Amino acid sequence: MTRVIRGQTLSFAADGKAVHESRGAVAVGDDGTILWAGPQSLLPQGFAQAEVDDYGDKLVMPGFIDAHIHFPQYRMLAAPGKDLLDWLTRFTFPEESRYADAAYARAAAAIFLKRLFAHGTTSALAFCSVHKTCAEALFAAAEAHGMALVTGKTMMDRNAIPAVEDTPETGARETVELYEKWHGKGRLRYAVTPRFAITSSDAQLKVSGELLSSLPGALMQTHLSESPGEIAFVKELFPRAKDYTDVYDHYGLLSDRSLFAHGIHLSDRECARLSESGSTVVHCPTSNTFLGSGLMSMRWLREQDRPVHLGVATDVGGGTSYSMLATLGETYKVQMLTGYKPTAHELFRMATRGNAGRLKIDHETGALEHGKFADIVVLDPEATPVLASRHELSSSLEDVLFSLMILGGDRAVTATYVKGRKVHERA
Ligand code: GUN
Ligand code: ZN
Structure with a gap:
């Protein structure tokens, strides 16, 4: 069954540039590969019947x-x-x-x-x-x-x-x-x-x-x-x-x-x-x-x-x-x-x-791109009281990432997917 993971998507392109969608989606096929990634508004009709994991404003990134x-x-x-x-x-x-x-x-x-x-x-x-x-x-x-x-x-x-x-x-x-x-x-x-x-x-x-x-x-x-x-x-x-x-x-x-x-x-x-x-x-x-x-x-x-x-x-x-x-x-x-x-x-x-x-595995993982495996982490920029307060002041994606790396740890990890399968979900 195809699955669509929704959230604020972030990945890095081959030229190093950030690819960021504040309302993004990643469509994952049965074989665990990414079939499509982009803004939710452009999600192809073919995925309309797919199961949805909706993470709202949380960050959906390569694991x-x-x-x-x-x-x-x-x-x-x-x-x-x-x-x-x-x-x-x-x-x-x-x-x-x-x-x-x-x-x-x-x-x-x-x-x-x-x-x-x-x-x-x-x-x-x-x-x-x-x-x-x-x-x-x-x-x-x-x-x-x-x-x-x-x-x-x-x-x-x-x-x-x-x-x-x-x-x-x-x-x-x-x-x-x-x-x-x-x-x-x-x-x-x-x-x-x-x-x-x-x-x-x-x-x-x-x-x-x-x-x-x-x-x-x-x-x-x-x-x-x-x-x-x-x-x-x-x-x-x-x-x-x-x-x-x-x-x-x-x-x-x-x-x-x-x-x-x-x-x-x-x-x-x-x-x-x-x-x-x-x-x-x-x-x-x-x-x-x-x-x-x-x-x-x-x-x-x-x-x-x-x-x-x-x-x-x-x-x-x-x-x-x-x-x-x-x-x-x-x-x-x-x-x-x-x-x-x-x-x-x-x-x-x-x-x-x-x-x-x-590690020479960049042909298959490390980015949210068509054809790569869906190895994904979902991060919550408001996971703890301290992060949540800090998030009120965040005015850019850089700010959100910065506070996550300085203040976040395992509590900021909402879910993890390996090859399209959910292997962790925070209780
Ligand atoms: N150098 C050789 N073995 C080790 C190890 O297990 N850890 C670290 N940090 N350095 C090493
Ligand atoms: Zn070592």
Whole structure:
């Protein structure tokens, strides 16, 4: 049955311009794709008999896309580490060791996806634990929802604890097995996932580069230049590398399918190589302030002669919120501290069409356009008393988006649709 979703529609076009209808409609077909989007007054007669979900003045937008999140950290937000390395050793590795248990991983995957939907997130590039069981569970759960999800088994063969370590050989074998089983199934994609240079030996980084170039369509995700302690350790482990970025570059891990979380302390040379290779740096502001890692400067990364592609993400559980709205609010604050004042329009675009492009899923999601899947979030600009009061003062769409990202969170999410099916509705 065709369904028409009515509301104040907002999406971003390929040229970056906002497409906004104060009385808009999105017609969704049986197959979960968008058949038509535009002003209600122009809705074609053919949809007159369709079921209607009418959201009045609420915002109907493409669902948020989280470009970096850790599934097996779903319940360990707010773990008070001294810094990144302390946080990883004391809290993260023990928690991730549980995901060797398939039943545990399956139950966690159901909760994790439910939580994403409750926060308006419809797609993600996610880390799993080192265990194949963990990736199996997340792929299966995402496939059942018809979701565009990119993930992979983490590879890490040193500097952790045995319960979360693999070897270059087992890591590669399981990566290929998972890729063959899941990549391209429904809307799923595989990401080759070496955790970071500290927990992967030279041999494992070499294998990671080989996997990236030999598995067609696969992405690569890792961490780069997040904390001072991490950077110093990388220097000790790879004394011959020019810098942290060069470690990955040496093994062929820089590419237009590569996403690097954080990138806070990058030199001009590193930015130039990331730019040249088409790589993406993913900004994770709530994690960076929580772990005391530093302030990532979008302006520095985008310097005109060597602009680096940027994404934005929660980095749960280092990040302190599942909400991409809250994440955009914190992006604003961190950028203000680095001397740059982003607009809400710019940040909402990054979290939807922008991230879709970085994850290479922009042909199927990230905008309210004919032929794309109906991955949609409905936001209420008056969801809380504070938002409602602020809304009385709003005089433009920019104002509405701005107050939503600064003051909104999961309470601002009225409903979420994945592939045209309602997966969350606020009670
Ligand atoms: N660097 C390596 N692993 C991690 C992780 O799980 N979270 C964060 N924030 N940084 C990392
Ligand atoms: Zn991370």
